[in-house]
Amino acid sequence: MKNRDWHKQLRDITHWLRKILTWSSFVVLFLVSGLFVYHVVDIKIMNNDKVNYKPEFALYSILTGSMEPNIRVDDVIFTRKINAPDELKVGDVITFVSENPHTKGAIITHRVESVNQTVDGYSYVTKGDANETKDNAPVSFEGIIGKVIFKIPKLGILRKIVSNKFGWLFLVLIPATFVILVDLIKASRAVKLNKTAETITKQKKTPDIRDVSELKQKLLEKRTKLSALDEMELPRLRN
Template identity: 30%
Template sequence: MGKKSISKGVIKDIVIVAVGVLVIWIGLQIAFGTQNPFYVVASGSMIPVLEVYDVLIVSGHEPFEELEVGDIIVFDRPSDHNRVIVHRVASILDEDPRTIRTKGDANPASIPGTDFPITEEEYIGKVAYTLPQVGYVTQLLKPPINYVIIAIVIGIMVVKQFTKRKREKELSFTDPMDSENPNTIEELSDIDKIEEDSEYSEPTELDTVENNEEISETNSDEIIEHNKETEEEKKE
């Protein structure tokens, strides 16, 4: 039963964490208007503005029609859509349909098929915030490190549940004389008071002997006086 309870507790914790991450992720998607608000810079084409391993927070709420020259945007490579690019808008090629050309700050010129032509179909979003070098964390999450981290997290959950079960068992077998049980101590203290009161209310052996001596002395005095009176009557 103990192992089943621990496993249920671990599963419950994992579900809570998973639901929490899912809720946060959905909230971020809604807030930034894109399916993936976070991107990690993987090349040096935008140095020195963007360094490798910088994390970009991208906003999809910025309309493609309102992009201006100088904006840094994230988009799918137009030639095959199998790679995400982050470059700066270099010029507007056409307005109907709107088509733009980009260029990496560190590149000497725009690359056909990569920097242009960019249409609304390729557009993902505009860079809103940059978190410098935070992307190093993603390197730590690559296999097998990510599996080790997951194992450690699950281990912590198991230990947490085991400790909780042990504490519950200790509380269920608490000694009635334990200081954590104030009602028992109060009852015992009341019993002590009753015993003390009874000691003072019941006569002791010494008190009984003294009382008997006093009674015997009183009776002897009364007998002597009675005999004196009888003798005087006889004489008369």
């Protein structure tokens, strides 16, 4: 009895674990898909207006190793818009539009090394963690897109996959295939259970051959006894 209860508990635990894993996969895929849709729209808007476009939140893939080992190539960073210069301090990592003549207009993510305040406003000296020297041109407050608040390691690899024309199809096919497989497995198990139930029902309705033979034997024995009694009673009646 205890062994049977243990097996039942194990089946229940396995059932709930499968449910949790299934729904977790759906949630992760949904969130990742939503993030990439937002990322694609965000990049398209920014390409049209890099100077004035400053979203409240944004995400970017890291393309170079200038911030290693803290931020590596193919990591995805999330930034938050900075509304006032005093929100930034030395040591913060910021994403900005480069004002360096050699890389003008490029979107760069580096760490703030120093903050300078002049009559013209605030400017920030930046440097990549892996670079030996500071950036040549200071960053104006107007050129800052946002402050890095967290990162997701290697999520940029997935972004590369979905960036081509087959990528979105791939992103849709994975969850769709997963859903179909789960439904097929459930349907297959349901069919097997129904067949098993029908077989058990038929077996219960069909009498056992040995039981029938025993019943016939008992009836024959009773008939023989009755015949013997009749033969014993007949002489008495004649007398």
